[in-house]
Amino acid sequence: MDLDLSPADEAFRAEARAWLDEHVPAVPPPSLETAEGFAAHRVWEAELAADRWSVVSWPAEYGGRDADLVRWLVFEEEYHAAGAPGRVGQNGVSLLAPTLFEHGTAEQRARVLPSMATGEVVWAQAWSEPEAGSDLASLRSRAVRTDGGWLLRGHKTWSSRAAFADRAFGLFRSEPGLEKPHRGLTYLMFDLRAPGVTVRPIGRLDGRPAFAELFLDDVFVPDEDVIGEPGQGWRVAMSTAGNERGLTLRSPGRFLAAADRLAALWRDRGDPSDTALRERVADAVIGARAYQLFTYAHASRLLEGEGIGSESSLNKVFWSELDLALHETALDLLGAGGESADGAWCEGYVFALAGPVYAGTNEIQRDIIAERLLGLPKGRR
């Protein structure tokens, strides 16, 4: 048992750190959830890509560095510690790309991945529908067979980044009426500027359009943009839903960096004798460290060939509650001034509030933990 990086991994860390020290902008770009901020973040992705830092875990042929899991974690730590900008291409890189690596054709990969790596094409996810939140199998949007492709009809919502993104991917019901709702779904990619697509941005709590509704009215999608077999979309989506570099092993780097900023805020602005706040700062710092070490243990198991199991539900509950506690503590540390919406802590707080809801609510995660990890009887869900 050890936590030591190999000399090659340490060299990788040093190279990443040096590049970031040189390139990370001193003044962060405007919020990702504004038109100008979105554009600025594309420019940053291009800068990353130019030196092959935008998708380190991808194969070199698609612009990556073939980084294994440990190096990916190291890169993420360095990236967030350097205070580098948010990743506008995250949905594509962590959700769509793994699916393409596993189920896409060589042609799809060659066509889609390079422009994703550079930020030239930004992808939005289109999973949820108004009546299908955590209960994803109850999707109603349809893909209807047509000559040379499919016509998409329906209504998607909570589509992150879709207010400004270029393309989207999601599941559509191609064989309606089957008895099992998980069957008959098809995984498709489509253009957000295609005829028939209406994008309606939805304001977040703070009014910023962090997601959008998509109204799809006979949107044509050519056969080449179907991933995997038609009707097999659920299996295609699920096989990478737990992708290790995405939500499952959600980067500890982000929480470590936030905990460090919180500790610094505490040292700068905190009243040293206010142990009530000090304990909450300590819990956040300890929690970030626990999450990092848990992730290293998880990564070690994966590197030994173990699969990802239901323990990803432990992750989800832990990081989402940590993130929220961390930001609530920061706002409380700022006192009445914490109400001000200008600051990074306030934006981070609004972002963190969504954590316990998306990617499977924490209630559902707790059901999964109880049933699959503890073996308790399945209740009605």
Next chain:
Amino acid sequence: MDLDLSPADEAFRAEARAWLDEHVPAVPPPSLETAEGFAAHRVWEAELAADRWSVVSWPAEYGGRDADLVRWLVFEEEYHAAGAPGRVGQNGVSLLAPTLFEHGTAEQRARVLPSMATGEVVWAQAWSEPEAGSDLASLRSRAVRTDGGWLLRGHKTWSSRAAFADRAFGLFRSEPGLEKPHRGLTYLMFDLRAPGVTVRPIGRLDGRPAFAELFLDDVFVPDEDVIGEPGQGWRVAMSTAGNERGLTLRSPGRFLAAADRLAALWRDRGDPSDTALRERVADAVIGARAYQLFTYAHASRLLEGEGIGSESSLNKVFWSELDLALHETALDLLGAGGESADGAWCEGYVFALAGPVYAGTNEIQRDIIAERLLGLPKGRR
């Protein structure tokens, strides 16, 4: 809207305070959960009764003072503020006596109440059975008809005080096999020293016999010790289960006094700059005050003739969690020394631990609150 006591009520408070100042022993008697402590507490009850302070809310003819709800609350505040001993007769006074007032015969009242008021006869409750905890309707112990009375057979448990008490009361199944489990139960009083009764004390977490198991092997109970009609026991028991002076309006005096002791401990032993503990002390003090005021509002509604509703579930959850938080805070304030089992805080902590479990677990109370007060759909329980 006011919180002012009438001059007569203030005079009552002053009289109680003066009597308690004079009589409360400087050195508290040994723990109620020991043989010698139990005996000492009986002596104290006799002393209270001699000056008609043992059952203030009872009619004068049975040794009381006809105190209304407000005076009862006032008395309780004074009693606990004075640090007076625990009440060994509590089970009888708060559970059995209200039932006798409502459903007993004049003969039963005359026979049972005076010796209860003096502590000469101490009563234990005998509700629970091994397979019937919160689900009280599933009782299995039987009362079998015999000449001039009933024979009790079965197994009761978690009988508070039964290790040292004289008599007990409880529900027994007199008409087995009925379809609805709440039917066919009879409410009986019986002698814990009668032939056929085996009392097996059960040690609490700290080893003290705070309750007992009762094994009943054809224990004869004369007809005169049935309360209400045979077969109507559930109705008889439930009609006073929410008795206002018992568990429902659980005396705020006890929590106020404990909060005051905690605040005093904080002033004596706390590190003033340790705001983490200070906040918990403050929450306990505020919570005790909230509970007091909530109870005054509740009492005001009762005095206007409103019945007791499901809001008693709000009470139960609140006081049991307050009591536990209060004692956990005190132990934490004592630091590593809090581990010592000698102190009153440690005994209080062990006592408080049972609060969220007995008299309907807090889980069941939350179900009731959700369904009856908020109108949420009844789930499976």
Next chain:
Amino acid sequence: MRFLLDTEQRAFAASLDAMLGSADTPAAVRAWAGGDHVPGRALWSRLAEAGVFALAVPEAYEGLGPLPVDLAVAFVELGRHAVPGPVVETVAAAALLGGLSALGEPGPAERLLPDLASGKSPATLLLPDPAESSPRSGTADPAALSGGHALDADAAAVSLVVDGDGLWLAAGHGPVRASLDPARRLARPDSGGELLAAGPGVARAALRALAWARLATAAQALGVGLALLGRTVEYAGRRTQFGVPVASFQAVKHRLADALIALEFARPLLFGAALSMAPADVAAAKVTACEAAYGTARTALQLHGAIGYTAEYDLSLWFTKARALRSAWGTPAVCRAEALAGLSGGGRPRS
């Protein structure tokens, strides 16, 4: 001893509830957040007509008060409907001016109070952190009480600033900054302006204003929490997932039950504080109501799922207010410390 609202007080609450419920208050909130004060001012006038602001103004100055219990009744309804604007600040300004008058300085009261009572002049207020009554607050910010801003100074006709022993009528204000609650607009009143009063009475009157501000905030927070709970109960009963109403899940039921417990035990603290107006009682009510409201807000957001998180769905109006009120007019840490300092001892009722 009758610790219950009387029939008249309940009728007052019901009439405010009905009035605000039919006035499209959410639209007024959104307009206010965008800097358009017209619908909010119309609402303000109706509240004034109902006597809300007059409750904080002595009868000598065309008011009905001071009547803190009735004020608390009204502010629960204002919170329930997420009414925008410097409602708390206007009450606090009235308490300050009324207090100054009682201390022998009636001039500013004579001049300003009638228009506060009538609703003609919404007011705002910036108080210094009262060191004597505020133990350490967990922040080094010198203006911990308000973050250095006065709420809605851009909409107020009267901006009062207490600075040491001086009470100033500010002439203008700095740039408006966004709050986490878009309907709260933060600006620092310009320093200087007209000196309305000076002397030790100003600081004493400021403490009185602080107590009234906290009482009104506590009441508003309780109303915010009740609205959040009510909306969430309704939504969870309607929304289905996995084929059943969300409200039938036990975990959902228990979270809602806990929210009700927290709110219903904040309520007696609020009215107990209104009866005594003792600083410790008011601080206890403030922290308890605000924590209950924020806890309910978190529950509401979680149980609504993504829709609760959107600006266009009304839930956000209450959610963001619950968060903002929590730190307004004294953080939870400050209020707990004051409550502990004043409440402990005796175990006997205080009134």
Next chain:
Amino acid sequence: MRFLLDTEQRAFAASLDAMLGSADTPAAVRAWAGGDHVPGRALWSRLAEAGVFALAVPEAYEGLGPLPVDLAVAFVELGRHAVPGPVVETVAAAALLGGLSALGEPGPAERLLPDLASGKSPATLLLPDPAESSPRSGTADPAALSGGHALDADAAAVSLVVDGDGLWLAAGHGPVRASLDPARRLARPDSGGELLAAGPGVARAALRALAWARLATAAQALGVGLALLGRTVEYAGRRTQFGVPVASFQAVKHRLADALIALEFARPLLFGAALSMAPADVAAAKVTACEAAYGTARTALQLHGAIGYTAEYDLSLWFTKARALRSAWGTPAVCRAEALAGLSGGGRPRS
């Protein structure tokens, strides 16, 4: 980078688990609580044979160590079975003596360590509150670290007392006081006795002993928590109320899920601390494991209902230990402060 126990370490855990599981450990716990040390000493010998105490003793003194990772592995199993006696204290005493030896004072180590390693001499230890490493603890108790007692001094063959720069071998002890955990017997070692060592090295070695005590306590607490969770999962699946297993209620399931989350995130902190033995890492592991164990204990008690509350049902053995360990060798407040002081900064792995 391979942050996983190896096959040998897992086998070691499994063998201890099997041995303790077949040894009627609960009976030994109850005997110990009653002052009968015979079954507990028999268990002690078997643990020593398995090498548990030798893991804290350097090879030069007939030990196998120091091997903190393996020690943590062992102590998780000791906690899982609620093993009685001064197990943590013996390890801490060994760390102290080994530390002194490394600082050039081998005499006490030569004399005492072999018997600690072999299980012949259970040891206990009283350290002063190390002011330099312990920020304010929230109590004015001068002996905040241990409440002024040494655990099980009546059963220990070696009672060490650090007093300033002096290390003493105590000759006897005061009266035995009950702990909330009946299997923990508290006594104050007599002052004086034999002076084993003196000088600044003693205080440095005492800090090392504190780190080892906290590591072992954290591991023990994790095992206690895992045992409580396992027993409760089993009981809730078996116990029916209202016609269904208690474990099928969603509220029950969620409480158990939360307990698992807390314990499983304490585990990597424990082993990370064992790898670095940095005081901040050890403090973080101590507070996190102890809070997780106590939280699980509360859940276990609540979900068992009345039976969990009885002395004769085994659950109480773990419940009371979870509570006692929480404040032993550094309260949560002390450990949080030390963790914060040492962990913050960098956001990069420490090892």
